[in-house]
Amino acid sequence: MKWPATRLESQAGKSFGMFETAARLQAQGADIIHLEVGRPSADTPRHIKEAAKTALDNGIVHYGELNGLGPLREALAHRFSETQGVHFDADEVLITNGVTQASFAAFMAALDEGDEVIVLEPFYPQHNSKIAFAGGRVVSVPMAQHDGRFSPDPARIEAAITERTRMLVLINPSNPCGTLFTREELQAVADVVEKHDLLVLSDEVYEFIAFDGHQHTSFAALPGMRDRTITVNAFTKAYAMDGWRIGYAIAPRNFIADLQRVTMNETTHPCVFAQEGALAAVTGSQDCVTDMVREDRERRDVVVARFNAIPGCHCATPEGTIYAFPNISGLGASSSEVAMYLLERAHVAVESGAFYGDTGEGHLRVCFGSEPMPRIEEAMSRIEQALTGGNTPW
Ligand SMILES: Cc1ncc(COP(=O)(O)O)c(C=O)c1O
DSSP states (O other): OOOOOGGGGGGTTOOOTHHHHHHHHHHTTOOOEEOSSOOOSSOOOHHHHHHHHHHHHTTOOSOOOTTOOHHHHHHHHHHHHHHHSOOOOGGGEEEESHHHHHHHHHHHHHOOTTOEEEEEESOOHHHHHHHHHTTOEEEEEEOEEETTEEEOOHHHHHHTOOTTEEEEEEESSOTTTOOOOOHHHHHHHHHHHHHTTOEEEEEOTTTTOBOTTOOOOOGGGSTTTGGGEEEEEESTTTTTOGGGOOEEEEOOHHHHHHHHHHHHHHTSSOOHHHHHHHHHHHHSOSHHHHHHHHHHHHHHHHHHHHHHTSTTOBOOOOSBSSEEOOBOGGGSSOHHHHHHHIIIIIOEEOEEGGGGOGGGTTBEEEESSSSOHHHHHHHHHHHHHHHHSSOOOO
16 A cells, blocks of 8 residues: 655655664674764763652653643743843743654744755754655755864855745754854854844754853844744753653744644643653752763863874864764765774764765764763774774775
8 A cells, every 4th residue: 555645755765874883783792882873871860860750659640731841831931031131931932852843843833835944064964854844945054164163154044045945943052063153153143034034943952061161142042033033952961861852942922832733733742750850950950960061071072182183083172062073084085984984893883974964074973972981982992993003995
């Protein structure tokens, strides 16, 4: 029987990159060090788990509010208003199953067939597949690059705008590049957005993972951007809660109402006791985040220094996120060849930069947050040996 789901064609042949090959080798008994997936190595902090357990014990097991737990929405609206200096009410927050559902709902709600969405390249491929799924057309605009640091290029963005352009997607701090865009860089994008009357989806899932005093600015906090921006975020990275699937969208209430029309048709609302855990995450001590970010920074420093010591590699210092994006073009092979070689030879899984678009070619994406320090050091020794031992096939 032929299924009539033409939407699925946008997903045809989509690969999850190195992850599948790494999983296959591991199943054959190889000791793979996983630096290809963006998954925190830490356990979820204890007080967050306890809150979810208590909720379960107290019978928080039934349907909840469609837009999410009231006190959680209150706490998120309050925190956003406090930290970013732009006011949102609790009914301008929608609790979702991660950024994944929040962004999917935004694309489904906002896009008509053929609407164009600008993404900055190197991009996060999962946004692109959602845009296509929702009937939109991805228009990929290369970022500017200075010394390995990627940043938005307002002139290129403006040149890509047509009468079908509906939305711009920003990821700040950037996966895969590790850049934390400055307020000035964001303002230059905001000027283009305002001039062409675009919507913005601002993915801020790495908001709290910022190093060396770099400050995160939410796009919605820029003058005039509050009412055209859907900010999507989650507990995924900063609280090591990727498996909990709790995220949120913050946007003007008319947008939130439209997003909710999508999410209520998918999951009604996210798991109620997981939301109680998330509430403890926002309202409790933030020391767990500070500790995790400190460990991330230590691991970042090892990865950056050791890549920079390998001839043919140059690694800019990530300002945020859990990713380094070393330029390996001096090695004389494509990024897919290098990534596959490292996986097969050194049993270290990293992602090929080409997975993030043509602009990513010549780079690797290396997640330094997904393994504890001794494994990161071991991975870097294996990488060094594989790349400098004179045995490379290119
Ligand atoms: C930029 C970006 N957005 C969204 C996600 C997915 O977030 P979630 O697990 O909260 O759905 C990730 C996960 O790696 C990401 O890197």
